[in-house]
Amino acid sequence: MFGISFFKLPQARSYNYKPVFYDPEKEEFEKRKQQTSQNIETERKIxxxxxxxxxxxxxxxxxxxxxxxxxxxxxxxxxxYS
Incomplete structure (x- = not known):
């Protein structure tokens, strides 16, 4: 009925747990990828x-x-003409 209520019902709790896995190869790859993208951006500006x-x-x-x-x-x- 129009979304009006006299009592506030509690909402279910939610957890934002994300497991963390360390992968050194992936981190090294991400680091190199970020450096190359920065180099490309500076070259583009120049x-x-x-x-x-x-x-x-x-x-x-x-x-x-x-x-x-x-x-x-x-x-x-x-x-x-002169």
């Missing part, structure tokens, strides 16, 4: 920075090239 720098330089170069072409076009038009 390569991202390099790529971003190269893209900035490329766009600056392209803008400079477009500006030079526009200036030369206006100079050519000026000399042709």
């Amino acid at each position: 390569s991202f920075r390099k790529d971003r720098k190269e893209r900035k330089e490329t766009t600056k170069s392209n803008i400079r090239l477009i500006a030079i072409i526009i200036a030369l076009t206006f100079l050519a038009i000026y000399f042709l």
Whole structure:
């Protein structure tokens, strides 16, 4: 009936027991796996920075090239019609 009760019923106790087994080979493997993942992550960050720098330089170069072409076009038009 609508989930309303006058008395609070006790809930069953639960135990979160997990047996622990020590496996030195597995721990060594997990350690190596974590180290390689950290190395890969740092390499990824470094390569991202390099790529971003190269893209900035490329766009600056392209803008400079477009500006030079526009200036030369206006100079050519000026000399042709004057």
